[in-house]
Each structure stands twice: as C-alpha cells, then as structure tokens.
Amino acid sequence: MAAYNPAFRRYLRRFVPLTFAYVASIALATAVIPDDAPAGIGTIAIAVLPGLAVVGWLWAMARLLVELDDEYLRMLEVRKFLVATGTTLAVTSVWGILELYTSVPKLPVFFVFPLWCLGLAVGAVLNLLRFGSARSA
Structure with missing residues (x-):
C-alpha cells in the first residue's frame, strides 16, 4: 500500500511542519498587520512568511515526485x-x-x-x- 511508501512518509514529514508554519504565519500577519497598512519593510517581511510556506509545499511536492520510485x-x-x-x-x-x-x-x-x-x-x-x-x- 502507498501509505507505507518511504517517499510518502518523507513527504508528510515535510508537509505537516510547513502547514503549521503557514497557519501560524497567517495568524501572525492577521494579528499584527492592520488592514490597508503601508508597504514597509516590517509589514512586507511578515506578509511574505505565508508565501514562503507555500513555496515549501511546492518544494515538498516536487521532492515527492523525485523520490517516488x-x-x-x-x-x-x-x-x-x-x-x-x-x-x-x-x-x-x-x-x-x-x-x-x-x-x-x-x-x-x-x-x-x-x-x-x-x-x-x-x-x-x-x-x-x-x-x-x-x-x-
């Protein structure tokens, strides 16, 4: 069964922490950045964090394809x-x-x-x- 495939286990070990990082960074950005805030270094840095988690998800999916034998x-x-x-x-x-x-x-x-x-x-x-x-x- 595929669930026992080592590539999928590695994928989940990458995907789950990235999901927690995404949710936490969305919560942080929502709590810290007011609506219509000016684009300053701090707001941009915080707002980019969820996007970095998305990039991580894409990387994890690409690694899955590479590692699936x-x-x-x-x-x-x-x-x-x-x-x-x-x-x-x-x-x-x-x-x-x-x-x-x-x-x-x-x-x-x-x-x-x-x-x-x-x-x-x-x-x-x-x-x-x-x-x-x-x-x-």
Whole structure:
C-alpha cells in the first residue's frame, strides 16, 4: 500500500511542519498587520512568511515526485498535478478575460494556489474513476 511508501512518509514529514508554519504565519500577519497598512519593510517581511510556506509545499511536492520510485504512484501524482494545473490555468484565464470585458469581481491572486489545490482533489477523483485509485497515499 502507498501509505507505507518511504517517499510518502518523507513527504508528510515535510508537509505537516510547513502547514503549521503557514497557519501560524497567517495568524501572525492577521494579528499584527492592520488592514490597508503601508508597504514597509516590517509589514512586507511578515506578509511574505505565508508565501514562503507555500513555496515549501511546492518544494515538498516536487521532492515527492523525485523520490517516488514506484512508477504507477508517480503517474497518479503527475496526473493530479496536470489536472490541477490545467484547471487553474483554465479558470484564471477565463476569469481574467471576464475581468477585462465585464464588471465581474476581481479574483485576488491569493486564490490561485487554493484553486490549484482544489484541482488536485479533482485529479484524485479522476484517478479514482479512471484507475480505481483516488490518491497515492
């Protein structure tokens, strides 16, 4: 079973602390930086912290692909990444064009990564329907 794969265990050991760092840095930024604060060195430094955790998540996912030696499990992960990327590009491109020509609300860039993560879930469902395996771990 994939849950016993050492690559997934290493991935979780990377992912979980990054998740705690992300939540803590979001809480810190929310508590310390007032709404519409000027962009100073301190506010930028604090506001960047959650983004660094996101970069860490992306690195952890990339390491998972590199470290997975089971080609089937790697293929399932790559399919999820491709579905997530395609979904994100499609939604943001269409929405961006709507923003250009209509009065739809602006989509904050912050929501692009969560949209990509939602695409991972869509990819897992497609893996389940096509291969009978929704997730690799």
